[in-house]
Amino acid sequence: MSQWLPQQKRSLQPNRRRFVQGLAAGGVLAATPTWLQAAMSSKVAQGQTPVLSGREINLVIAESPVNFTGVTRMATTINGSIPAPLRLREGDEVTIRVTNHLAVATSIHWHGILLPYQMDGVPGISFKGIAPGETFTYRFTLQQSGTYWYHSHSGFQEMTGMYGALIIEPRAGERHRSDQDYVVQLSDWTDEDPMRAFSKLKMQSDVYNFNQPTFFDFSEDVSKVGLQGALEKRQMWNQMRMNPTDLNDLSAATLTFLMNGTAPNGNWTGLFQRGQRIRLRFINAASNSFYDVRIPGLKLTVIQADGQDVEPVSVDEFRFGPGETYDVLVEPADDAYTIFAQSMDRTGYTRGTLALQQGLSAPVPALDPAEWLTMSDMMGAMGSMAGMNHDSMKGMEGMNHGSMKGMQGMGSMDGMKGMAGMKGMDHSAMNHQPKNPLAKPSSTVNHASSEYGASVDMRVDTPRTNLDDPGIGLRNNGRRVLTLADLKSINGLLDDRRTPTKELELHLTGNMERYSWSFDGLEFGKSTPVSLKHGERVRVILQNDTMMTHPMHLHGMWSELETDQGELRVRRHTIPVQPSQRISFLTTPNDLGRWAWHCHLLFHMDAGMFREVVVS
Numbered sequence: 001m002s003q004w005l006p007q008q009k010r011s012l013q014p015n016r017r018r019f020v021q022g023l024a025a026g027g028v029l030a031a032t033p034t035w036l037q038a039a040m041s042s043k044v045a046q047g048q049t050p051v052l053s054g055r056e057i058n059l060v061i062a063e064s065p066v067n068f069t070g071v072t073r074m075a076t077t078i079n080g081s082i083p084a085p086l087r088l089r090e091g092d093e094v095t096i097r098v099t100n101h102l103a104v105a106t107s108i109h110w111h112g113i114l115l116p117y118q119m120d121g122v123p124g125i126s127f128k129g130i131a132p133g134e135t136f137t138y139r140f141t142l143q144q145s146g147t148y149w150y151h152s153h154s155g156f157q158e159m160t161g162m163y164g165a166l167i168i169e170p171r172a173g174e175r176h177r178s179d180q181d182y183v184v185q186l187s188d189w190t191d192e193d194p195m196r197a198f199s200k201l202k203m204q205s206d207v208y209n210f211n212q213p214t215f216f217d218f219s220e221d222v223s224k225v226g227l228q229g230a231l232e233k234r235q236m237w238n239q240m241r242m243n244p245t246d247l248n249d250l251s252a253a254t255l256t257f258l259m260n261g262t263a264p265n266g267n268w269t270g271l272f273q274r275g276q277r278i279r280l281r282f283i284n285a286a287s288n289s290f291y292d293v294r295i296p297g298l299k300l301t302v303i304q305a306d307g308q309d310v311e312p313v314s315v316d317e318f319r320f321g322p323g324e325t326y327d328v329l330v331e332p333a334d335d336a337y338t339i340f341a342q343s344m345d346r347t348g349y350t351r352g353t354l355a356l357q358q359g360l361s362a363p364v365p366a367l368d369p370a371e372w373l374t375m376s377d378m379m380g381a382m383g384s385m386a387g388m389n390h391d392s393m394k395g396m397e398g399m400n401h402g403s404m405k406g407m408q409g410m411g412s413m414d415g416m417k418g419m420a421g422m423k424g425m426d427h428s429a430m431n432h433q434p435k436n437p438l439a440k441p442s443s444t445v446n447h448a449s450s451e452y453g454a455s456v457d458m459r460v461d462t463p464r465t466n467l468d469d470p471g472i473g474l475r476n477n478g479r480r481v482l483t484l485a486d487l488k489s490i491n492g493l494l495d496d497r498r499t500p501t502k503e504l505e506l507h508l509t510g511n512m513e514r515y516s517w518s519f520d521g522l523e524f525g526k527s528t529p530v531s532l533k534h535g536e537r538v539r540v541i542l543q544n545d546t547m548m549t550h551p552m553h554l555h556g557m558w559s560e561l562e563t564d565q566g567e568l569r570v571r572r573h574t575i576p577v578q579p580s581q582r583i584s585f586l587t588t589p590n591d592l593g594r595w596a597w598h599c600h601l602l603f604h605m606d607a608g609m610f611r612e613v614v615v616s
Contacts, residue, residue, distance in 0.1 A: 019252030019256075019257075019347055021264040022068045023265060024266050026066075026067050026068040026263050027068065027261055028082055029067055049085055052086050053087045053088065054088075055093065056094070057095070057096045058096075059078050059084070059096060059097065059098045060079055060080075060098075060101060061100050061102055061130075061152075062077060062080070063075065063076060064077040064080055068189050068191075068256050075161035076152065076160040082161040082163075082261040083161075085185075089142065090145040090170050090171045091141070092141070092142050093141045094140065096139075098136050098138065099135040100130045100133065100135070105132065106157060107123050107153045108150055108151070108152060108153070109153040109555075111148055111323060111574075113142075113166070114557075115143075116591065117556060117594055119138050119140045120595065121153055123153060123154055125596050125612055126594055145170035145171070145307070146167075146168060146170075147281040147283065147304060147327050148166040148167070148307050148325065149163060149165050149283045149285055150164055151285065158285075159288075165281070167281065175490075179276035180270065180271075180278045181278075182278065182279070182280055182281065184260065184352065185260055185283040185285050186259055186341055186350060188257055188258065188288060189257075190255050190256070192254055194287075198607075202514075202515045202607075205249070205512050205515040208248075208251045209246065209251060246512070246548070247344050248343065248344055249603055252343065255288075255348065256348075257286075257289065257341070259350045259352045260352070263350070264349060264351050267351065268352035268353070269353045269354075270352065270355075271354075271356070271357065271358070273356070276331075277330070277331050278329070278330050278331070280329075280339075281327050282327070283325045287601075289322070289343050290343065290549065290551075290576075291341040291342065291343060292474060293319075294317040295339050295340065296338060296340065296362070296365055297362075298331075298337055299314050299330070300314070300318065300329075301314050302314075302318065302482060302486075303327050303329055304326065304327035305325070305326055305570060306572045308489055308570070308571045308572075309490040309491070310490055311488045313487070314480070315482045316480045317474070317477075317479045317480070318481065319344065319471055319576075321551035321600065322551050322574075322601060323574035324551060324576065334362075335356050336353055338364050339352040339353065340365050344472075345370060346370040347367075349364075351364055371472055377580060378458075378547055378579060379460060380463040380580035381463065381464040381465075437539065437562065438564050455516050456521045457510070458510070458545050458546060460543065460580045463543050463544075463580050464581055465581070465583070466485075466564065467485040467563060468483045469483060469578060484570075485563070487561075487570040488569050488570055489569070489570045495586070495588045498537040498588070500537045500539040501537055501538075502538045503541065504538060504539070504541070505540075505542075506519045506530075506611075507543045507545050508542060508546060508550050508577060516607055516608055517599065517605075517607040518609055523609075524598075524608050524612075525608075529594075529611070531616070534615055534616065535588065535589070536588070536589070537586060537587075539584055540554075542577050543581075544579055544582075546579060547579045550604065551576045551577075551599065551600040552574065554573070555597065556613070556615070557587050557588065558572070558573065559571070559575055561575060562585060568586065574600060589615040592616065593614075593615055594614055594615075595613040595615065597613050598610040
C-alpha cells in the first residue's frame with residue numbers, strides 16, 4: 001500500500017455517499033429472442049426474472065448491451081439475462097447444454113454442487129473450456145438440495161454478468177414453511193473493462209480506496225490524542241506500509257451494486273400479503289464485494305447456510321462474501337421494508353423492497369461510518385493488545401515494519417524466525433491452548449509439507465482462533481450480527497465419527513504493494529498441487545496473514561468447520577477467513593479428480609490465490 005501522511009481529500013475521488021445508484025430501469029437492453037423464449041420452459045415468480053426449470057436445459061452465452069449507470073456497455077449474459085436463475089429438483093439427473101456465442105472460450109462452474117470433476121467447469125483443471133461456437137453438455141445427478149448458484153470460471157466473465165441462482169428443491173419437501181420464496185442475488189458491476197481495473201490495482205493497489213485517512217481525520221486525532229500522538233499514529237502505519245481502511249480492493253469509485261440485476265434506484269421489489277412468512281434466499285454473486293445485509297424493522301431467522309439447513313438463529317444483520325449463501329425467514333407486518341445491503345467498506349449499497357404492492361417503499365438507511373482496522377485485525381491475539389482500537393496506538397512509534405513480531409516485511413526475510421525453513425514447520429505451536437486443534441495437533445496426524453515463498457509483506461505470529469467476531473464495521477453496532485459461531489448444521493456433520501489421519505496447513509498470503517495474492521507466498525503456477533487420498537479424513541488449517549477477509553472456496557467436497565476446541569459445527573462450501581484469523585475444518589474427499597481451491601474474490605484468485613487439489 002502507498003504510504004500516507006496528513007492530506008486533503010483527493011478531489012478526483014467522489015464522496016462515498018455519492019456513489020452511482022444507477023438507473024430506475026437499467027439493465028439488459030436487448031430483448032430475449034422469440035426462438036429462445038420458446039425453448040426456456042420457464043415458470044415466473046412474481047418480482048423475479050423468468051426461471052428455467054426441468055431436467056433438460058439449454059443455455060446460450062453471448063454478449064448483450066446493458067445500461068446500469070447511464071452508460072451503455074457490453075455484458076456477458078446467459079440467455080440474454082442478468083442474472084439467469086435455475087430451479088431444479090433433488091435426485092434428478094439433469095442435462096444442461098451450454099452453447100458459446102462469445103468470441104472467446106467460456107465455462108460454467110456449479111458452485112457448491114457435488115458432481116463428477118469433469119462436470120465442475122474449471123478450465124485447465126477439470127476440462128478444457130467451451131470454445132467459441134461449441135456446445136458443451138453438462139450431465140450430473142443432483143445429490144443435494146438448497147440454495148446455490150453458478151457462474152463462469154473463465155477470465156472475468158463472472159464480473160461482466162455471467163451468473164445465476166441455482167435452487168434445488170428437496171424431494172421430501174422444505175423443512176420450513178413459507179408463503180413466498182424469493183431469491184435475492186447480490187452482485188457488483190463496473191463500467192470499466194475489468195482487465196483495466198485489475199491492471200490499475202497492479203500499479204497502485206489502493207487506487208479505488210477513497211476512504212483513506214485525510215487531513216480531517218488527522219485533525220480529529222489531534223483533538224483526541226494530541227499532536228504528537230496523531231503524528232505517531234501516522235508514522236506507525238507508514239512504517240508498516242499499510243492502510244487502516246484497506247477493506248476492499250474495489251469500491252463504489254468504480255462499482256455499482258446490484259440486487260437481482262437491478263441498481264439501487266431500480267428498487268427490486270418482492271410482494272407479500274399480510275400475515276405471510278417469506279423466505280429470502282440471499283446469494284452473494286459479487287466479483288469483489290462483501291455485503292452487510294439487514295432489513296430494518298424485521299428480524300432475520302437464518303435457516304440455511306451455503307445450501308445446508310442450520311439450527312434457526314434470529315439476527316438483525318449478517319455479512320457474507322462472494323460465493324456464500326444464506327436463507328432467512330421474515331414475517332413482515334408493515335406495508336413496506338427496505339432490504340439493505342451495504343458494502344463492507346461503506347462506500348455504497350444496493351437495496352430492494354418487500355411491499356404489499358408495487359410502488360411502495362420504505363426509508364433507506366444511511367451508510368454506516370467506515371471503520372479502521374484494529375491491531376487485533378492485523379496482529380491477531382496479542383494478549384492485552386487484542387481488541388485495541390486505533391485511538392490507543394499512541395506510544396507504538398518504536399515499532400517498525402521490519403522488526404515487528406508478526407509484521408515482517410520482505411526486506412527483513414533473513415531475520416524472520418523460521419521463515420527460511422518454513423517447510424514442515426508447526427506454526428500452530430505459537431498458540432498454547434492444549435485442547436485447541438489449531439494450536440497443538442495430534443501426534444498421530446501426518447503433516448503435509450507446504451511451500452512458503454517470499455511474495456509476502458505480512459506475517460501473523462499470534463493468530464486468533466475465535467469464530468464469534470462479526471468483523472470490522474459490525475462490532476458493537478447495537479445490532480445482533482450473525483457470526484460463524486452461531487451456525488450449526490441441523491442434522492450434524494456428514495463424517496463426524498472419524499478422526500483425521502492427515503493435517504494440511506496453508507497460509508493465505510499477499511503483497512499489497514505488488515497486488516499479489518497466494519497460498520504460502522506462492523501464486524498459482526509456482527505452486528504444486530495439494531494431494532489428497534480418496535476417502536481419507538483430513539483436517540485443514542487456514543491462517544490469514546493478510547489484512548483482508550478471504551472467502552475460501554474448496555471445490556468438490558464439503559468443508560466441515562470446527563471450533564478451536566475441536567467441536568464440529570457446520571458444513572460450508574465457502575468459508576470467510578478474517579484478517580489474522582486461524583480456522584480449521586475437516587473434509588473427506590469422496591470424489592476422485594482434479595479440483596480447484598481459491599479465494600472467491602475474483603481479482604485475488606486471478607492474482608494467484610488459487611491452488612489445484614488432486615484426489616487419487
